[in-house]
Amino acid sequence: MTAVITDPPDTTASTTRRELMTGVLQRQGAAIALVLVVAVAWFSFPRFGSLDNLRDLALQSSFLAVIALGMTFVIITGGIDLSVGSVYALGGVLAAYGSQYGFLVALALPLAVCGLIGFVNGVLVARTKMAPFIVTLASLLFARGLLLAITDEGSNTYRVPADSAFIELGRGTIGGFGYPVFIAAVLCVIGGIVLRRTRFGQSVFATGGAEQSALLMGLPVARTKITVYTMSGVLSGLAGALTAAYLQSGVTVIGVGTELDAISVVVIGGTLLTGGAGTVLGTVIGVGLRNVIQNIINQIGTLDSNYQSVVSGAFLLVVVILQRSLARTKPRR
């Protein structure tokens, strides 16, 4: 072999630096922002650093983190799951309903039903080539409708029996931190390993990065899609079950708009909305950032809590703009 091909020196130093800067901002932007926000909060509000507040913050974050974990996989495949908010609420109601039959039913019922909804989403997206947006919008309505039907339009709230072992799942603590925090942490670690260190994970990236290529390379594209939507359904159902255990009842009004929260924290965490790139750690950071900002606004007290959405919205916009410029520098000829 005589010919040697080396990296093309066809980019000037300035564009490389710009790409690098954009890349760093896009991937690490959320982490940098989180550190800054935490530092500001730590020094400005004495109560922020208190163990009580941190425990509360972690617990509040854990439910969204579980939902966003599933969303991360879906978005990396180039899809979107709008049904998670409704499915989350449905999961809570089903868990509360099931808890009268014991711990196992309380957990298994929401996971099975929500998993099935996710599975159907996946099959429709993968096999019929319908847009994920439309498919999951339909199941958003379906899940919300089902929830209203089994609760007499929300008037009938199922309560978890006070002596049920299921309550422990939501309210039990280790070192003051609730079980949901540890459950979310373990799931995110497993999720990170699955995404980065398994063939399935590679197939998730390839499906979102270049679906046609993935097909031609013989990857199981349809199976990958079905799996991620099923995961998203199961995880949303689990988040609902944990919430029900924590609140000791199946609250019907939760989960409205949660899908948008989940999508925004995933994207803020550096996952490309167009698919093909993303990390679980980024998503966890995105969840943290959102909830720390909310916590600060609560600490200020005089600010309307709706400003939290204003701040997340503005930050999301910045991230998406950065992603666009990154996507533009991506293919080179």
Place this chain on the structure above:
Amino acid sequence: MRALDGVSFTVRPGEVHALVGENGAGKSTLIKVLTGVHRPDSGEVRLRGEVVSFDRPVRAQEAGISTIYQEVNLVPLISVAANVFLGREPRTRFGLVDWARMNRDAKELLSGYGIETDVKRPLGTLSVGAQQMVALVRAVSTDADVVIMDEPTSSLEPREVETLFSVVERLHEKGIAVVYVSHRMDELYRICDQVTVLRDGKMVHTGPLNDLSRIELVAMMLGRSVSDIREHGATAFGEDHNAGKEPLLSAENLSSGVRLNDVSLSIRPGEVVGLAGLLGSGRTETARAIVGALPLDGGTVLVGGKALKAGDVGAAMRAGINMLAEDRKAEGIIPNLSVRENIVLAALPQLSRFGVISREKQDRIVDTFVKRLRIKVSNPDQLVSELSGGNQQKVLLARWLCTKPKVLLLDEPTRGIDVGAKAEVQALIDELAQEGLAVLLISSEMEELLDGADRLVVLKDGAVVGELSGDDLTQDKVLAAIAGEAP
């Protein structure tokens, strides 16, 4: 129209088999049938003598048929190593992907084929040529018995082509069958031993390549006689045109940042002016400046003696200037529309009255141009994306022609289209000039410029470095001008 009609094709172990034909002859369809992307309506595929049926591409790969497509079919956002091993990643005892080993193996594998690169980089940051080499390495590292290469050299640099040839040589020695699709005669004669020629979906010849002379091969592809080609040459340009007197289009002192520096040129009606120069010398930029699509620091464009408003594409079009862009996929063809809709798009204002489009006029125009440009289409409502590259180019040409332009700017009009369609497009350019159009022709192919243009303007670093016409139109003179020696 059938894409493939009763074609039989055989390739033996260790054979390098050329598959040739014009665009639209059925080569791609044949490959897709062999690799499980399409299924044949009738007929069968046999591998090692056994009838096989692939319902998906992965089945063909598992059976030992690997394919390198013309356009890189890898995942740009993930790393080079991940691309090489996608779907067959090495794993640790725990079933997890072994990144350390994967990166090491990928590096070894790639350097074995002469490619030195950081395998952890996202694939998309490599040049297209290097990406194509990664695709090649991936394809041949899967222990395939048959490797199909669909125009693998179209995005490679000369030295990368050499690497590719040595890979093909190695495959040949290992007894692997190679199916090689290319339009480049030099390549075919250098590495292939057998050839199969397709035309209009039918097999017209198969046999040893060395039994055929180049001219016989081209004649077979085109369906023309050898003597006909000898007489008229491989390019289809005719004699010089009787150019009119006054320039129809003149561009004066066009400047734009570092890209264009004081470029002036003029074209008379009936004249074809070629723009020569290396890649990045400002050829496309000049054309874009003329139509007003490039912001100018200075300079004017005159049509029939009247200055155009700078930076206004609409004004340029109303004055009769039309540009056929280089990248027809990105800048011209609208794949989801039919041939009819693509053709009449630019002429809609002339075809409509009070905003209502006359279907009758549309049909007439579409019909005229499909016939005149010999566009191969089953009916005008066929999607343009189903046509071959050459025919897509003709559709674009038709789109501009039906607005009755005075000036045509053609940027690489024959790029990526095969010998036959190329000759037809070239002949068309000739005809159009004879009808009195002023044509600016940009091409990277010296032969096309020398044969096609009446006059050549040579660009270098965004400036005019020479102008050649008549007997000065030789390759040596052009190269001398580019090299900076006085012509």
